[in-house]
Every structure is written in C-alpha cells, then in structure tokens.
Amino acid sequence: MSKKIQKKAGKSPPRRPTSRNRTETLRPALEKALRRMPKAKPAKRAQGVGTVSAGNLRGKVRLPETEDGNSAFRIPFPKDLAHLDGMSPLVIRWHYEMEYLHSYAQDSPFFAGLANGRLLGTRCIHCRYTFATPKGHCMRCGEKTRWIELPLKGKVHSWTTCYFGSQEFLKETPFNLVLVEFEGADTLLLSRLVGVGQDGIAVGMEVKAQFRRNAKLLASDVYFVPA
Amino acid sequence: MNEVYMIAGGVTKFAKAHPEKSFQVLVKEAFDYALGDVGMETKDIDGSVSSYFSDHFLRQLMGGAMVQDYLGLCPKPGHRVEGGGATGGLGFQAAWREIASGRMKCCAALGWETMAHVNTWKGNEFIALASDTNFDYPVGGFYTGYYAMMAVRHMHEFRTTPEQFAMVSVKNHKNAEHNPYAQYPGTYTVKEVRSAPMVSYPLTLLDICTMSEGAAVALLCDKDTAFSFAKRPVRITGVGTGTDAMRMADRPHGEVMLLPHEKKSDYAHLKYPGVHSFRAGRAASRMAYEQADIKNPLEELDFVELHDAYTSSEIQTYEDMGLCRYGEGGPFVETGAPFMPKVRYGLEFTGEQGVVPVNPSGGLLACGHPVGATGLMQSVFALWQLQGTVGKHFRDDSLQLKDPRRGAIHSHAGTGTYVAVSVLERGW
Numbered sequence A: 001m002s003k004k005i006q007k008k009a010g011k012s013p014p015r016r017p018t019s020r021n022r023t024e025t026l027r028p029a030l031e032k033a034l035r036r037m038p039k040a041k042p043a044k045r046a047q048g049v050g051t052v053s054a055g056n057l058r059g060k061v062r063l064p065e066t067e068d069g070n071s072a073f074r075i076p077f078p079k080d081l082a083h084l085d086g087m088s089p090l091v092i093r094w095h096y097e098m099e100y101l102h103s104y105a106q107d108s109p110f111f112a113g114l115a116n117g118r119l120l121g122t123r124c125i126h127c128r129y130t131f132a133t134p135k136g137h138c139m140r141c142g143e144k145t146r147w148i149e150l151p152l153k154g155k156v157h158s159w160t161t162c163y164f165g166s167q168e169f170l171k172e173t174p175f176n177l178v179l180v181e182f183e184g185a186d187t188l189l190l191s192r193l194v195g196v197g198q199d200g201i202a203v204g205m206e207v208k209a210q211f212r213r214n215a216k217l218l219a220s221d222v223y224f225v226p227a
Numbered sequence B: 001m002n003e004v005y006m007i008a009g010g011v012t013k014f015a016k017a018h019p020e021k022s023f024q025v026l027v028k029e030a031f032d033y034a035l036g037d038v039g040m041e042t043k044d045i046d047g048s049v050s051s052y053f054s055d056h057f058l059r060q061l062m063g064g065a066m067v068q069d070y071l072g073l074c075p076k077p078g079h080r081v082e083g084g085g086a087t088g089g090l091g092f093q094a095a096w097r098e099i100a101s102g103r104m105k106c107c108a109a110l111g112w113e114t115m116a117h118v119n120t121w122k123g124n125e126f127i128a129l130a131s132d133t134n135f136d137y138p139v140g141g142f143y144t145g146y147y148a149m150m151a152v153r154h155m156h157e158f159r160t161t162p163e164q165f166a167m168v169s170v171k172n173h174k175n176a177e178h179n180p181y182a183q184y185p186g187t188y189t190v191k192e193v194r195s196a197p198m199v200s201y202p203l204t205l206l207d208i209c210t211m212s213e214g215a216a217v218a219l220l221c222d223k224d225t226a227f228s229f230a231k232r233p234v235r236i237t238g239v240g241t242g243t244d245a246m247r248m249a250d251r252p253h254g255e256v257m258l259l260p261h262e263k264k265s266d267y268a269h270l271k272y273p274g275v276h277s278f279r280a281g282r283a284a285s286r287m288a289y290e291q292a293d294i295k296n297p298l299e300e301l302d303f304v305e306l307h308d309a310y311t312s313s314e315i316q317t318y319e320d321m322g323l324c325r326y327g328e329g330g331p332f333v334e335t336g337a338p339f340m341p342k343v344r345y346g347l348e349f350t351g352e353q354g355v356v357p358v359n360p361s362g363g364l365l366a367c368g369h370p371v372g373a374t375g376l377m378q379s380v381f382a383l384w385q386l387q388g389t390v391g392k393h394f395r396d397d398s399l400q401l402k403d404p405r406r407g408a409i410h411s412h413a414g415t416g417t418y419v420a421v422s423v424l425e426r427g428w
C-alpha cells in the first residue's frame, strides 16, 4: 500500500497498554521450544520403497498398462529438437462427470406442488407483492413471503421457438419457451408451450397449465397448452 | 480519488479455437503487445486483475494465478473478477479501482476465454448455467432462447421488426471487414440475415455472436505514470455498473429510470423494464454519464462499443444508453446514425449515416465473444479510436473516426443481470 493512502486513512487505532512488548515476552518461550525440536537426521540410502534408484529396479517395477482413457501408439517425434516448436498440438479426450445432491431448500414446496398438480407462487406478507416464480423473501421490501396457489390459466407475456438448444435439450428441438403472466401476480413464470408451432403463438394468447403424470421433480413438471 | 488513464492495450486474433496456445500464452501475446506499444516492462506493472468467465470451459480453477506467474507478475497483487458476459467490463472497472484508490500506479487488466474445449452445444449448456438452475435451466436452458423472448416482447411493445435487427448484423459484420482481429467479418444483406438458419425465433444464426477464443489486455495508470509513458493517454471519466434480477420472470413492471435529457411524460404508458429492456444497462449508463458530466449521450459521445451478443440486444441497448428513447431503437438503426460514416453497406437510410457510430470494430457479432476478453477488447478498440491509432494497429485506417473526443464502452451479462458502462475520453 502506498504511504499516501495510509496517511489519508486517518489515525491508527490506539496501542493496547502492555508493560512489555510481545516480541520480548515471546522470545524466551520460543527459544525453549526451538531447543526441543528433533535434530536433523543424515539421509538414508534408498531401499526399495521410498526413494527409488531407477538403475537397480529397471524391469522389476512398472505401472500397470491399462486399456482405458487415451491410447496412443507411436506419437511422431523429431530427431532434431529444434523442430519441436512447430509440432502440432496434442489434443486428448478428457471425460468429466458428476452427480450432485441438490436441495431445493425453501423452494421445495413448489416442486412438491407440481408433483401433485398444483401451481404455487409466493406473496409478500408485508407489501403483498406476488411472485409467480417463488421467492422466499420479497425482492421489494425484504419481508418473508407465504405460499399461495396460482390460477392454472394465464397469458403469454412473451415467447420463442427454439430450433437449436444446449446439448441436454437439443433432442427436444424445436420447442417453445413462454413467459406466462397470471391474474393477481406481479412476476412471470418461464415454461414450455406444447401442442402448437411457431405460427400459432402470439403475445396475449391464453394458455393453461398441465402437469407431468410422472413427476421428475424439475421445473419442467409443469408446462402449458393453448387454453 | 485519483484520475485514471488507459495508456495501452493488446488483443489477440479471436478464433474458434487456438489449440496450439494455452490461455497463458494468449494473454502473454496481448500483454506483450500492450507493453511494447508504450515501451513499458513487466517491472513497471504493480499488479493485475484477471478477467475470465467460466471454470467449466477452462476446467481449471485459479486460472488467474497461472496467468500471473506466466507473465512474471508474482508476487505482486492479483485477483480474478467474474460477472458472466460483463466479466471484461467489470475487470476493466476493477483495474480502474486499483488506480483510483491509489493502491497501484499501473494495473494490467488481463482478459481471456477458451471456449472450444467442448462442442458448441455443450458450450451452450455451460452458458445456460448462468440462469437460475432451479427454475430456468431445466425448462430448456438456452441463452439465445432467453434473448429471443426479450426480442419478441420488444417487437410487441414497440413494433420493432426482425429486419431492423438484421440491419445491425449487416453493419457489424461489414465494419469487421477492416478489423484484422475479427473472427467473422462479412458482407451480408438484410435478406441473407433473415434467411440464415433460425436459431430461436426471431433470431437467426447471423443475429447471434459465436463462441470464441482469445485474449485482451488493458493497461491503466495514474496521471504521472500515464504521461511518462504515453503521448496520448486516454482518461476514464465515468465508471457505471448496474444489475437486475437473474430470472427474467422476476423483472419488475414499473417506471422508467430517466436520463437527464428525458421527461416522465416520454414514457407515460410504458411498464419498465419488463423483459423488453435492460434496467441494468440504464442504471450503469446513468451512473457513468453522471460522473463524466454527460447530459445528452447522443450529443456528447462520438462512438460506442457495446455488447451486441445479439442484434436485438444492440437495439435494446441504444435505448438503455439513451442514444434514442425507449421504443425508438428500431427506427434509430434505420436512420443510419449507428453506422460508420464512410463504409458502404448496401442499405438505404432515412437520415444521416454515422452520427454516432456503434460498434465500429464489428462488435461481438463479428469479432467473436471470448467472454472474459470481450469487454477489454472494447476498451482497446476505444483507446485506439480516441488516439487516432486504428490505422497503425489494424494496418488499415478505414475504421478510424475523424477526431473522436469521447466514447463509451458497454459490457453486459446474463439477460441484463450485470452491466458495466465506462466513458473514455482524450486525456492529452
């Protein structure tokens, strides 16, 4: 930090009143502890495990050769090391997979609702702002919200038809995304609109909610169809 | 607060993939270019800010530390800044804070992204994780789909047309023909843009930027350092940042945030921002303009480099930044105002061409969008524009504006969740 900034920052906090400073107090105890430290031992000769002398063990110990992962045979390598800079880059496959234990936490009732054919939103107990996509606390005033049941009919606030998508949803293309507005709610809900193509959708169109019979406990358990 | 200047920058060629270079080497290329431009050495740099978006794309945590050591900057201060698509703009502002606070005399903002380590559709999946993964992603997480819904609402609210979106595509791809750093320059007609494969209605393949790899570096300094190394340092006079709710569904429908030149009566019946406008973009612009003492951006900015990840979002951003009123973005592009004054686009305009060129470089649509580098790329192109050195750095001066005094850069994330706007002006 520059001195300029320290000066500008104002007075430093007052020192704690002590009879002796900390360095003086600590030093004798530190010296005592240092004398107790184990002495350095002379290095041992390598014996099998530990430091391995490659010369002795050649041909005896090897990493097992396995068939998984990248199998490369005869990667070209120039005799003249000056040619290495022009070498084309090696590109490998590198798989990555994981499973999370994901909690819906305070939003869990929404997903339980979908599994039971009910659409839930939340309403602020203080200012009554109403969220069609639930929020545990009010974005406007900070108060807690309580659960309310949303109507199963709404209107298309905006929409699109996706002909491409991210990998997980590519196989479902083309599909329609809609933002749905509900009577009595201040915010919207993102969902799918099914049973109609791009030419059959318009802003303001009436839609109704349907639910997957076999819930996957995902936001996609509810979807909309033309009303 | 200390005055802050930008004195140099560097950009690598943006490309689909750079398998022959690691991210550290990409950043080093841009860093060395910037140092070389003003005769600086690594020892003159007090620290850095690393600006990159995705740990998923890189599959490496702490990439910033690896760039720091590769550039020989250890043990000087450094940290990483991340804010989705606005990462670069936020990184630029983080470097500004290092100088404004007096903690550093010269700070390097280091931006990059590597996006080709997975296929395009997996990449789209990674990007969609920047939407609410409980409520948005599982419905069909796809960023183009999100922006398309915003475009449809803009069309509904203001009668904007897809052909007006397409004019932005024509402009930015054409501008990039004179920018050697750009990934996809090209000459297109409105009809060609409209008949390209539909990705999410109304956005076609030519309405959307692509994934990209590359790096960009900006060197920011205090006044003394700036003038001891550079003849034409550019002063950063406004630094604004704004935010909005992650879920588009949560955006309010209230009153417009006005700029000084606007009146409440301009927007008597408009519910704002809804999903047709970016409140974060308006908030960031308003803060930056206030600092830079800009009362009317159309009159007082000579050019803008803005975040055109989609043609529709460029039109929406004209309005957020106050270049025209809300609802006038479509007609604004038809006037010819945001085009370059001398480039021939094969389009007819209703007014004067090139009143306030927007994305003279070609923007994200044509340059590419290596996320963490993008906002810094804008700062570098703005610097060269203000210095009058576009011809030197591009080896082609077609895109050099005549005598620009002041420009703005605008960096935007996740359907408008974070927006960073900075104002740069001639400092000498």
Ligand SMILES: [Zn+2]
Pocket: A124, A125, A126, A127, A128, A129, A138, A139, A140, A141, A142, A143
């Ligand atoms: Zn409330």
